[in-house]
Amino acid sequence: MIDRRWKVAVVGATGVVGAELVRALSDAGHAPDQVLLLASERSSGEELSCGDQTLEVERVRPGVFKGLDLVFLATPSDTSRLLSAAAESAAARVVDTSRAFLSDLTTPLGFPSLPAGLQRLPGARRARVPGPVSQVLLTTLEPLRARFGVLQASVSALLAASGAGRQGIAELEQQTASLLSGRELEATHFPHRLAFNLVPQVGPFSEGSGATLEELSWRAETGLLWGRASPHIDGTAVWVPTFHGHLVVLQIRLGKPAEPAEVREALKAAPGLKVLDVPAERVYPMPMLVTADDAVHVGRIRAFAGSPDTVELVAAIDNAGATARLCIEVAERMGAPATKN
Numbered sequence: 001m002i003d004r005r006w007k008v009a010v011v012g013a014t015g016v017v018g019a020e021l022v023r024a025l026s027d028a029g030h031a032p033d034q035v036l037l038l039a040s041e042r043s044s045g046e047e048l049s050c051g052d053q054t055l056e057v058e059r060v061r062p063g064v065f066k067g068l069d070l071v072f073l074a075t076p077s078d079t080s081r082l083l084s085a086a087a088e089s090a091a092a093r094v095v096d097t098s099r100a101f102l103s104d105l106t107t108p109l110g111f112p113s114l115p116a117g118l119q120r121l122p123g124a125r126r127a128r129v130p131g132p133v134s135q136v137l138l139t140t141l142e143p144l145r146a147r148f149g150v151l152q153a154s155v156s157a158l159l160a161a162s163g164a165g166r167q168g169i170a171e172l173e174q175q176t177a178s179l180l181s182g183r184e185l186e187a188t189h190f191p192h193r194l195a196f197n198l199v200p201q202v203g204p205f206s207e208g209s210g211a212t213l214e215e216l217s218w219r220a221e222t223g224l225l226w227g228r229a230s231p232h233i234d235g236t237a238v239w240v241p242t243f244h245g246h247l248v249v250l251q252i253r254l255g256k257p258a259e260p261a262e263v264r265e266a267l268k269a270a271p272g273l274k275v276l277d278v279p280a281e282r283v284y285p286m287p288m289l290v291t292a293d294d295a296v297h298v299g300r301i302r303a304f305a306g307s308p309d310t311v312e313l314v315a316a317i318d319n320a321g322a323t324a325r326l327c328i329e330v331a332e333r334m335g336a337p338a339t340k341n
Contacts, residue, residue: 010072044058
């Protein structure tokens with residue numbers, strides 16, 4: 001648990017992940033008078049509940065990080081780069097949720113449930129957390145790697161509008177209402193209209209690869225933590241017209257043949273996972289079931305026809321809530337902030 005004496009700031013507090021961070025701090029018993037809520041000028045003055053108090057969101061301004069022990073950045077990449085430097089100059093620790101430091105090997109990727117995601121955290125001045133799909137992959141594949149080996153995973157990630165932040169949720173709401181009223185709004189935060197549609201592009205495309213930044217990040221983040229033993233990860237990310245919770249479909253090629261019952265047994269014994277796998281009774285992972293649940297839900301575990309070393313399954317994650325709770329855990333493992341002058 002984060003030391004309750006630490007003065008903590010949440011930047012982007014009015015966003016989807018930021019609001020979850022505020023809630024996570026409150027659930028951890030952090031005193032509201034030790035929490036500073038920050039956002040852009042547009043959101044300045046909004047109020048959020050923190051414990052038994054209501055806190056007013058302040059505008060990010062020069063010198064605002066002075067005296068702080070810990071800063072959570074739930075901000076876009078460009079903003080995170082600027083604010084991380086300012087927070088570190090003020091001797092605060094930083095935990096970032098963006099992909100600003102995806103290719104920066106000096107910034108540890110925090111995932112404490114794996115040894116490689118913990119070893120560089122103690123004493124770090126800045127850390128980042130993997131995205132929700134990478135969290136699903138790391139949590140789900142690790143027990144299978146340990147027992148059977150994993151050679152390859154093909155991913156179909158169905159991402160809720162909340163993955164694009166508060167603006168993404170608002171756009172889906174507005175588009176849905178407009179279409180039901182016989183009107184159509186142009187897309188702003190998604191490449192195309194999301195309401196009553198599926199959009200197979202999440203983030204910008206990478207030149208030459210044909211993949212998006214979202215899709216490339218899965219390979220980069222899992223590879224960083226698994227190193228040379230990392231399985232080959234590829235797949236497609238799709239925006240879907242739901243508000244919260246991501247659903248991930250995995251086809252996994254194991255290092256040796258395994259029956260679905262063996263895979264199910266390995267997953268049931270693993271931390272951070274909850275197996276919901278009784279298809280005949282309509283029990284399987286769904287986004288609506290993972291809200292406020294720390295665990296990744298897995299189910300629909302089945303053999304891939306004609307390939308005894310391949311299994312398929314479905315996983316769901318509370319994308320914003322899981323990221324917020326992971327940020328809290330990563331900050332705890334970073335240790336005490338630098339002594340203030």
